Amino acid sequence: MLNVERLTVSYGESIVLKDIQLQVPDGAIVALIGRNGVGKTTLLKSIMGLLHIKEGKVILAGEDITTYSTDERARRGIGYVPQGRDIFPYLTVYENLVVGLDKRQSFMLEEVLNLFPMLKGLLSRMGGNLSGGQQQQLAIARALVREPRVLLFDEPTEGIQPSVVIEIERVIKSINKEKGVSVLLVEQYLDFALRIADYLYVMEKGQIVLQGETREIKSQSLKEYLVI
Numbered sequence: 001m002l003n004v005e006r007l008t009v010s011y012g013e014s015i016v017l018k019d020i021q022l023q024v025p026d027g028a029i030v031a032l033i034g035r036n037g038v039g040k041t042t043l044l045k046s047i048m049g050l051l052h053i054k055e056g057k058v059i060l061a062g063e064d065i066t067t068y069s070t071d072e073r074a075r076r077g078i079g080y081v082p083q084g085r086d087i088f089p090y091l092t093v094y095e096n097l098v099v100g101l102d103k104r105q106s107f108m109l110e111e112v113l114n115l116f117p118m119l120k121g122l123l124s125r126m127g128g129n130l131s132g133g134q135q136q137q138l139a140i141a142r143a144l145v146r147e148p149r150v151l152l153f154d155e156p157t158e159g160i161q162p163s164v165v166i167e168i169e170r171v172i173k174s175i176n177k178e179k180g181v182s183v184l185l186v187e188q189y190l191d192f193a194l195r196i197a198d199y200l201y202v203m204e205k206g207q208i209v210l211q212g213e214t215r216e217i218k219s220q221s222l223k224e225y226l227v228i
């Protein structure tokens with residue numbers, strides 16, 4: 001579904017991603033893990049077209065989208081739930097969901113709200129008045145209304161209480177199994193990544209240092225890459 005080929009990205013003179021190869025197969029859940037500052041967010045932003053790519057390609061369903069704008073990538077089916085969630089604080093939950101939405105997509109709203117019953121009761125509440133967990137669910141719902149084929153999550157469990165983490169896990173598994181949405185998630189919460197992902201990539205200093213099927217990777221070797 002999504003292929004990143006030999007991607008190199010820099011901020012000014014400093015190279016932050018070096019020669020990254022990563023694949024999200026059709027219908028798979030892939031987790032990218034690694035310590036703070038190794039380049040995980042930079043990779044998601046590069047896939048989304050938010051950063052200039054120095055070398056390499058991003059391929060979506062066989063099509064080279066490397067030169068496409070962020071909007072064009074979104075239209076072609078890449079959804080993005082950024083770190084910090086980017087909810088509009090002075091828009092209502094409903095407005096946050098539909099802002100910028102095409103008329104064609106409005107019918108998806110009902111279906112998405114069924115995945116998040118909690119949001120149904122909050123539609124007229126201001127986005128800024130929601131808890132962190134509610135905002136995370138709103139950010140996921142907002143991405144889903146746009147019917148992505150592949151969904152990128154940047155640390156969906158960060159700062160979220162355990163009961164909501166379970167809810168988010170349920171939703172991600174459900175959209176993956178029932179809607180066939182492929183998922184790439186960046187995560188520091190190792191147990192969550194191990195529970196949810198079919199395939200894991202580990203990143204260190206801008207490079208992929210370990211990868212494999214989740215069930216085949218020893219959690220001990222993962223911990224070695226994650227402890228400070």
Ligand SMILES: Nc1ncnc2c1ncn2[C@@H]1O[C@H](COP(=O)(O)OP(=O)(O)OP(=O)(O)O)[C@@H](O)[C@H]1O
Binds near residue numbers: 016034035043
């Ligand atoms: N806009 C920027 N300008 C310059 N350097 C940046 C910029 N954004 C990030 N960096 C640097 O690039 C490196 C990778 O950052 P990135 O945010 O991608 O890491 P990360 O693995 O997602 O970390 P975290 O888990 O803390 O979000 C870091 O050294 C960071 O300081």
